[in-house]
Amino acid sequence: MITIDESRGVFLLSTNSTSYAFRLVEGAIPAHIHWGRRLGAATALAIPDSSRRSFSVQSPVRGGLVDLNACPVEYGYAGSGDFRTPAWEATDAEGYPILEAWYEGHSVSQGKPELDGLPSVRPAAGGEAETLEIVLRDAPSGLAIHLYYTVFPAFDVITRSAVFVNSGKAPIVLSRAASLCVDLPNIGFDMVSLYGAWGREAHISRHPVTFGAHSIGSRRGTSSHHANPFLALAEPSANEHHGEVRAAALVYSGNFLAQVERSSDDQVRLLLGINPDTFSWLLAPGERFATPEALLVYSDCGFNGMSQRFHAIMRERLMRSRFRDQPRPILVNNWEATHFSFTHESLLPIVDAAAGMGIELFVLDDGWFGARDDDRTSLGDWSENLRKLPRGVEGLAAEVARRRLRFGLWFEPEMVSPDSELFRAHPDWCLHIPGREKPIGRNQLVLDFSRPEVCEEIVRRVCAVLDSAPIAYVKWDMNRYLTHVASPSLPPERRGETAHRYVLGLYRVMEEITSRHPDILFAGCSGGGGRFDAGILSYMPQIWGSDNTDAVDRLRIQYGLSLVYPISAIEAHVTAVPNHQVGRVTPFATRGAVAMSGNFGFELDLTQLGEEERRMATEFIVFYKEHRELIQYGVFWRLESPFDGSGSKVAWMFTDKRAERALLFSFEILNVANRQPRFLPLAGLGPDTLYRIEGAEEEFTGAELMSRGLCLPVPKGDFTSFYCVLGAVGRTGKA
Ligand code: DGJ
Numbered sequence: 001m002i003t004i005d006e007s008r009g010v011f012l013l014s015t016n017s018t019s020y021a022f023r024l025v026e027g028a029i030p031a032h033i034h035w036g037r038r039l040g041a042a043t044a045l046a047i048p049d050s051s052r053r054s055f056s057v058q059s060p061v062r063g064g065l066v067d068l069n070a071c072p073v074e075y076g077y078a079g080s081g082d083f084r085t086p087a088w089e090a091t092d093a094e095g096y097p098i099l100e101a102w103y104e105g106h107s108v109s110q111g112k113p114e115l116d117g118l119p120s121v122r123p124a125a126g127g128e129a130e131t132l133e134i135v136l137r138d139a140p141s142g143l144a145i146h147l148y149y150t151v152f153p154a155f156d157v158i159t160r161s162a163v164f165v166n167s168g169k170a171p172i173v174l175s176r177a178a179s180l181c182v183d184l185p186n187i188g189f190d191m192v193s194l195y196g197a198w199g200r201e202a203h204i205s206r207h208p209v210t211f212g213a214h215s216i217g218s219r220r221g222t223s224s225h226h227a228n229p230f231l232a233l234a235e236p237s238a239n240e241h242h243g244e245v246r247a248a249a250l251v252y253s254g255n256f257l258a259q260v261e262r263s264s265d266d267q268v269r270l271l272l273g274i275n276p277d278t279f280s281w282l283l284a285p286g287e288r289f290a291t292p293e294a295l296l297v298y299s300d301c302g303f304n305g306m307s308q309r310f311h312a313i314m315r316e317r318l319m320r321s322r323f324r325d326q327p328r329p330i331l332v333n334n335w336e337a338t339h340f341s342f343t344h345e346s347l348l349p350i351v352d353a354a355a356g357m358g359i360e361l362f363v364l365d366d367g368w369f370g371a372r373d374d375d376r377t378s379l380g381d382w383s384e385n386l387r388k389l390p391r392g393v394e395g396l397a398a399e400v401a402r403r404r405l406r407f408g409l410w411f412e413p414e415m416v417s418p419d420s421e422l423f424r425a426h427p428d429w430c431l432h433i434p435g436r437e438k439p440i441g442r443n444q445l446v447l448d449f450s451r452p453e454v455c456e457e458i459v460r461r462v463c464a465v466l467d468s469a470p471i472a473y474v475k476w477d478m479n480r481y482l483t484h485v486a487s488p489s490l491p492p493e494r495r496g497e498t499a500h501r502y503v504l505g506l507y508r509v510m511e512e513i514t515s516r517h518p519d520i521l522f523a524g525c526s527g528g529g530g531r532f533d534a535g536i537l538s539y540m541p542q543i544w545g546s547d548n549t550d551a552v553d554r555l556r557i558q559y560g561l562s563l564v565y566p567i568s569a570i571e572a573h574v575t576a577v578p579n580h581q582v583g584r585v586t587p588f589a590t591r592g593a594v595a596m597s598g599n600f601g602f603e604l605d606l607t608q609l610g611e612e613e614r615r616m617a618t619e620f621i622v623f624y625k626e627h628r629e630l631i632q633y634g635v636f637w638r639l640e641s642p643f644d645g646s647g648s649k650v651a652w653m654f655t656d657k658r659a660e661r662a663l664l665f666s667f668e669i670l671n672v673a674n675r676q677p678r679f680l681p682l683a684g685l686g687p688d689t690l691y692r693i694e695g696a697e698e699e700f701t702g703a704e705l706m707s708r709g710l711c712l713p714v715p716k717g718d719f720t721s722f723y724c725v726l727g728a729v730g731r732t733g734k735a
Contacts, residue, residue, distance in 0.1 A: 001013075001014045001015075001130070001151065001153060002014075002108050002130050002132050002149075002151060003041070003042070004106070004108070004132075005042060008023065009023050009024030009027060009103075010022075010023040010033075010042045011023065011030075011042075011106070011132060011134075012039065012041070012042040013132065013149055013151045013158055014038055014039065014151070014153070015038070015151060015152065015153045015154075015155070015156040015157065015158065016038070016153050016154060016156055017037070017038050017156055017300075018035075018036065018037065018038055018156050018158075018298040019034055019035075019036065019037065019038045019039040020034065020035045020149070020158050020296070020298075021033045021034040021035075021039065021042050022074050023042075023047065024103050025047060025061070025064075025066055025071060026061040026062045026063070026064040026066060027062055027103060028061045028062045028102035028103050029061060029066065029068075029071065029073055029074075029102065029103070030073065030074035030075065030103060030134060030136075030147070031047050031071050031072050031073055031074065032072040032073065032074050032182055032183050032184070033047065033072070035182060035184065035246055035296070035298060036244065036246070036298055036300075037298075037300060047071065047072065053067065053070070056069065056070065056081075057069065057081035058081070059080045059081040061100075061102070062102065066081075067081065068080060068081040068082035069081055069082050069083050069084065069263075069265070070265055070267075071183075072183035072184070072185070072267060073181070073183055074134075074147065074181060074182070074183075075087045075088065075136070075145065075147055075162065075178075075181050076181050076183070076269065077089070077099065077100060077101065078097075079097045079099045080099045080100055084261055084263055084269050085213060085259060085261055085269065085271060086176060087162075087176070087177075087178040087180075087181035087271060087273075088145065088162070088164075088174070088176050088177050088178065089174070089175045089176040089276070090141075090143060090164070090172050090173060090174045090175065090176075090283075091172070091173050091175070092140075092141045092168075092170065092172060093170035093171050093172070098138050098141050098143055098172065099138075100138055101136035101137055101138045101143060101144070101145050102136055102137065102138075103134065103135075103136055104135045104136065104137040104144070105135050106132060106133060106134045106135065107132075107133050108130060108131065108132050108133075109130070109131050109133070110127050110129075110130060110131075111123055111127070111129055111130075111131065112129050112131050112148075112150045112159070113131065113148065115161055115163075115290045115291075115292070115293060116163075116288065116290045117290070117504045117507060117508065118251070118252075118290060118292050118293065118504070118507065118535075119251055119293075119318070119320075119507060119534075119535050119538030119539065120159070120161070120251055120292075120293040120318075120538070121150075121152070121157075121159055121251070121293065121295065121313060121317045121318050122317055122318075122320070123150075123152065123317065124317070128152065128153070128154060129150050129151060129152050130150070130151050131148055131149065131150040131151075132148070132149045132150075132151075133146055133147070133148055133149075134146070134147040134149075135147075137167075141168050141170075141172060142166060142167040142168020142169065142172075142285075143164065143165075143166060143167075143168065143172055143283075144164070144165040144166075144167050145162055145163070145164055145165075146162065146163040146164075146165065147160070147162050148160065148161050148162070148163070152313065152317070155309060155312055155313045155316075155317070156297065156298070156299075156309050157295055157296065157297055157309055157310075157313045158296045159293050159294065159295055159296065160179060160180045160293070160294045160296060161179050161290065161291050161292065161293045161294065162177065162178075162179065162290075162291045163288055163289065163290045163291070164177060164283060164288060164289045164290075165283075165287075165288045166283040166284065166285050166286065166287055166288075167285075167286075168285060169285055170285065171282055171283065171284050171285065172282075172283045173280060173281070173282055173283070173493075174279075174280065174281040174282075174283060174289060175276060175279065175280050175281075176276035176279070177273065177274060177276075177279070177281070177289065177291050178257075178271050178272060178273030178274075178291065179250060179252075179272055179273035179274075179291040179292050179293060179294040180248055180250075180270065180271065180272040180273060180294035180296065181269065181270070181271050182269070182270050183267050183268070183269050183270075184233070184246070184267065184268045184269075184270065185266065185267060185268075186209070186262055186266040186267060186268045187235060188208070188209075188235070188236055189208070189209045189233040189234065189235065189236075189260070189268055190206050190207065190208055190209065190233070190234045190235070190236050190238070191205075191206070191207060191208075191209050191214055191231065191232075191233060191260050192204065192205070192206045192231070192232040192233075192234055192245075192247075192303075192563075193205050193216045193227065193228070193230065193231050193232070193258065194227065194228035194230060194560050194561075194563065194564070195216065195226060195227055195228075196225050196226060196227075196228075196529075196557075196560075197225050197226060198225050198527055198528065198530065198547065199225075199528065199546060199547055199548035199553070199581055200225075200546075200548065200553070200556075200557070201225050201228075201528060201529035201530075201532065201545070201546050201548075201557050201560070201561070202228060202529060202532070202545075202546075202556075202557050202559075202560030202561045202563075203556055203557075203560050203643070204559075204560050204563065204641070204643045206234075206643075208236065209233070209260050209262050209268060210262065211262050211263075211264065212261070212262065213259055213260070213261040214259065214260050214261075215257055215258060215259035215260070216231065216257075216258050216259075217255070217256050217257040217258060217259075217275050217277075218254075218255050218256055218275065219255050219275060219277055219278050220255070220481035220482065221254060221255065221446070221481050221482025221483075221485060221499060221502065222253060222254065222478065222481060222482070222526055222530055222531040223252070223253050223254070223256060223530075223531050223532070223533040223535075224481070224530055224531070225526075225527070225528070225529060225530045227256075227258075228532065228533065228564065229249060229250035229252055229256045229258065229272070229533050229534070230247065230248070230249040230250070230258070230563070230564045231247065231248060231258040231260065231270065231272060232245050232246065232247035232248075232303075232306065232563075233245070233246045233247070233260065233268065233270060234246075234303070238302050238303065239302050239303070240302050240303050240304050240637075240638050240639070240641070240683075241301065241302045241304060241683060242301065242302045243300070243301075243302050244298070244299070244300050245297075245298070245299045245302060245303055245305070245306045246270075246296075246297075246298050247296075247297045247298075247299075247306050247310075248270065248272050248294045248295065248296050248297070249294070249295045249297075249310060249534055249564050250272050250273065250292055250293075250294050250295075250533070250534065250535075251292050251293045251294070251295065251318065251533075251534040251535050251538065252273075252274065252292035252293075252503070252533065252534075252535045253503055253506065253507075253531055253533050253535035253536050254274070254275075254499055254500060254502065254503035254535075255274065255275035255277070255278045255279070255499050255500075256272070256273065256274060256275050257271065257272070257273065257274070257275040257276065257277070258271070258272045259271045259272075272294050273291055273292065273294070274291065274292065274500060278485065278496075278499045279496065279497075279499060279500060280496030280497065281496070281497050281500070282493055282494050282497070292535070295310065295313060295314075295534065297309045297310055303563065303638065304636075304637050304638055304683065306563075307562060307563055307564065307636065307638070308635055308636065310563075310564050310565070310566075311565070311566040311567070311636060312566075314534060314537055314565065314566055314569070315566045315568060315569075315633070318534060318537060318538050319537055319538060319541040320514070320538055320539065321514065321518075321521070321522065321539070321540070321541045322518055322519075323521045323541050324541045324568075325633070327628050327629060327632065328521070328541075328542060328568060328599050328628070328632055329360035329361040329406065329472075329473070329521070330358070330359050330360050330361070330600050330601055330602075330621055330624060330625070331359065331360065331361040331362070331363050331408065331473070331601040331602070332350065332354045332359050332361070332362055332363070332601060332602040332603070332606060333363040333365055333408075333475075333573065333601060333602070333603045334347060334350060334362075334363070334364060334365055334603075335365035335366065335410075335603055336549065336573075336575050336576065336580055336603045336604055337350060337576075337603065337604050337605035337606075338605070339366075339367070340366065340367035340372065340373050340374055340375075341367075341373070342367065342388065343387075343388045343389070344388065344389050344390060344391060344395065344396050344399070347362075347364070347396065348399060349607045350362070350605060350606050350607060351399070351400050351403050351405060352403060353606035353607050353609075353614075354403075354405060354602075354606055355403040355404060355405055357606065357614070357617055357618045357621055358618065358621040358622065358625070359405065359601075359602065359606075359621065360405060360406060361405060361406045361407070361408055361472060361473055361601075362400050362405045362406070362407055362408065363407075363408035363409070363410070363473060363475060364393075364396065364407070364408065364409050364410060365410040365475065366410050366412070366477070367385075367388070368384055368385060368388065368389060368393065368409065368410070369381055369382055369383060369384055369385055370382075370383070370385060370417075370420060370421070371385065372385065375442055375443055375444070376417065376419060376443045377417050377419040377420065377443075378417055378419070378420050379412055379415040379416050379417040379420060379422075379444050380415065380416040380417065380420045380421070380422030380423060380447070380461075381420050381421050381422055382411065382413075382461045382462060382464070382465050383465070384465075392468075392469070393409065393465065393468065393469045393471075394468055394469035394470075397469040397470050397471065398469075398470075401470060406470075406472035406473065407469070407470060407471055407472055407473075408471065408472060408473030408474065408475060408521075409465070409469075409471050409473070409474060409475070410474075410475045410477060411462055411465075411474060411475070411476055411477065412476075412477040412478060412479060413447075413458050413462050413476065413509065413513075414446060414447055414449060414458075414478055414506065415444045415445070415446060415447060415478070415479065415480070416429065416430055416444065416445050416446075416447050417443065417444050417445075418440075418443075418444075418445060423445070426454075428488070429447055429448055429451070429454050430445035430446060430447055430448060431445065431446045431447070431448050431482060431483065431484050431485055431487070431498075431502075432445075432448075432484050432488070433484045433486055433488070434488055436484065438483075438484060439483040439484065441479070441480030441481065441483075442479050442480050444479065444480055446480060446482050446483075448487050448489065448498075448502070449501075449502045449505030449506050449509065450487045450489070450490065450497070450498050450501035450502050450504075450505055451487065451489045451505070452505070452508075454505075455505045455508055455509045455512075458509060459509055459512045459513055462513055463513060463516055463517070466513070466516075466517050466520065471520060472519070472520060472521060473520060473521045473522075473523065474517075474520055474521075474522050474523065475523050475525055475544070476510075476522060476523065476524055476525060476540060477525045477526065477527075478525070478526040478527070478530065478531055479526070479527050481530075482499065482502065485498045485499045485502070486498050487501070503535075507535070507539070510522075510536075510539040510540070511539065514539050514540070521541070521542075522539060522540040522541075523540055523542045523543060523544065523571060524536040524537075524539075524540040524542070524543035524544070525543060525544035527547055528544055528545065528546035528547035528548065529543065529544070529545050529546045529557070529561065531543075532545070532561060532565065534564075534565075537565065537569055541568065541569060542568065542569050542570070542571050542599050543565075543569055543570070543571060544571045545557055545558060545561060545570045545571055545572055545598065547581065548581045548582065549573055549575040549579060549580065549581065549603065550579040550581055550582045550584050550586070551579075551584075551586040551590045551591045551593075551594040551595075551719065552584060552586060552669055552719060553581070553582060554572060554594050554595075555594060555642050555650045555667055555669070556642045556643070556647075558570055558572060558594070558597060558598055559638060559641060559642055559643070559650065559652070560643075562636060562638060562652070566632075566636075567597070567598060567599070567631060567632060567636050567654075568599055568632035568633060569599065570598040570599055571598060571599045571601065572594060572595040572596075572597065572598030572599060572600060572601070573595055573600075573601045573602055573603035574588075574591045574592055574595045574601075574602045574603070574604065574617070574620070575591065575602075575603050575604050576604040576605070576608070577591075584719075586719040587717075587719055587720070587721075588612075588613050588616055588617075589616060589720075589721055590667065590719050590720060590721040592616060592617070592620040592721075593665055593667070593721035593722075593723050594667070594721070595620075596620060596623070596624050596631070596665075596723075597631070597652065597665050598631075599632065600620075600624045600628070600631075602617070627663055627725065630654045630655075630656055630661060630663055631654055631663065634654040634655055634656050634657075634661075634663075635654065635655045635656070635657065635684055636652065636653075636654055637652060637653045637654070637655065637682075637683040637684045638651075638652050639651035639652055639653060639666075639680060639681070639682065639683060640652075640666070640680070642669075646670075647669070648668060648669040648670050649666070649667070649668055649669075650666070650667040650668075650669070651664070651665065651666035651667065651680055652664075652665055653665065653682060653683065653684065655683075655684040655685065659684060659685050659686045659689065659702070659728070660686075660689070660727070660728040661725065661726070661727055661728070662682070662684065662685060662691070662725070662726040663723065663724075663725050663726075664680075664682065664710070664722075664723060664724055664725075664726065665721065665722075665723045666680055666712055666721070666722050666723070667719075667720070667721045667722075668715045668719075668720050668721075669718065669719060670718050671715050671716075671717055671718050671720070675714050675715070676714075677711050677712065677713070677714050678711070678712055679708055679709030679710065679711050679712070680709045680710050680712050681705070681706055681707060681708070681709040682705045682706050682709065682710055683706060685702030685705055685706055685726075686702045686728070686731075687701065687702045687703040687706065688701065688702065688703070688731050688732050689701070689702045689728045689730075689731055689732075690702075690728065690729050690730045690731060690732060691705065691726040691727065691728055691729065692726070692727055692729045693710075693724050693725070693726055694724065694725040694726070694727060695724075699729060701732050705726075
């Protein structure tokens, strides 16, 4: 709901339980007043008057004077008295900075406009969202900035983005264009973000916001393993279940910056958007530039409340795939089983074993094309290797279908090997700077997706394979970061656009391929979770969580990813031990429980399983099929964090929307001698509902389970797991 008090210039945006408000200062500058609990009306929303402070700079604004540095602005600009990091920066044709853009008008519309060439949340038909557009303008240069705020009341989410339009007569250069800027009074926030590296993605970082600027971001061309485009400001006492959290996630897969800046005036500015370090954009007269979209969530019930809101909007309104609401298939992928050495014949026993166990999809990973027997060759040559697959992809897919499994195939469309037919034909199609030696990563180069002809050829090649065989699933991998990002195909004054144009090209390619093949389930991957972001999820409703498949490490990775991303999106596989990445030996039961906590599959040679393991794997499959809707589409609750205390205890659970069924997983990494049984408080249950654990006799009330907790079995050994299903069997008579 959007309420506007025209006389006072106050804009109040409310979802079912949150509000966001700002007002115009001097009729010119939108200034932030509230982001938090729902307000009935925007009544006493005053901006502090700081105009008489010593050493402050007073900027003339439409007849008044404003200390911009103290003003909590909605979209800050530099050079006129606000000395904090600005949201946007631009220069005119003379090289002068454009110093301001003031309110010109606003409008409210039903629904939500599309963002040019960028993925974004889409409302369902029927008026579930409303958009406020604020137009700011700098009259001398003709630069207009359109700020968009879309309110999704039922999701408790507000989205923000900005569109820059050059309505003047001379070119303008944008060097910074954030998606979100919000100035909050400092109430002593903690900054919460996700950091990592290959094999260690999405670890939670939490620290107090001290004076100065604290940022995370990427300059690697992708959102990266190292930081995730998400940031939360939490009150220090906030935990999974209680406390205030304000958070934003960016729907973008390239270089980003998420920054919190605490000024000496004790204001906190949150910025999120494209990383300005690797960005510039020339706006010719009449042209427009759209920033990616930021999703804003406020929760007064801790991090679980925050995550549940992100999960719902991403699952129900961001993902475009028709699979977004469908039970996702249990798959077996051959990568850790065979790496590059396989043939049609050698794969069939794995497919046979998978069929016998009830697995639904077989995925052929890297190595099926060109002359690829290792990672030094053939990326870009997307036609089957007939030595390994004498009957082609189609012949293998047919054999898989005969065994009643669907067939999936791996691609790495953005890459080219120097040793490939594609590179020999088009040596200039990779990112490069003429005359300079090209950095190499995993023996490969990145195709210049800022060039439309490169994108078109890749769409053609990938679609030719997809059209040639019954392919039900595609794993879209991406195995190196971008370097020499300055496309020779662009004029010199536009070379700084390459990084963002690459992402726009990628989105065009993904849009084209996924919309031409709506019946294929697409899965993202970038050496595991190197591009696990809301931009990719828009096209591909699931992503490989990490190349690290060790059950213990996966607890941390999956826990961290769940802060922002829905469980249906997080692919998790049971693999062999000693684990390929860390050498750890964990029990098969625990590997199963960790993988079943996500979008479940296997990645090992199923023919090598012992009898007991095969029996357990088959049990997992039966169990997962029975409960996958609860796991993939239920409400997710984190209970015990691997990032707290010794990190040895981890627990999470799923409830259905009516809290009639729940599924609990708990893990204990290292055992302790002489242990008492312990109680784990659960969450999300009906307090007056009576629950019974499947397979047990005893009944518990929801209130009891949520306050005293469920008594867990004492672990016998390290790396143990426990899971159980709770079903409602009645209600307690209230006293
Ligand atoms: C990296 C991926 O994350 C792996 O799962 C696998 O597909 C390899 N690439 C194949 O090269």
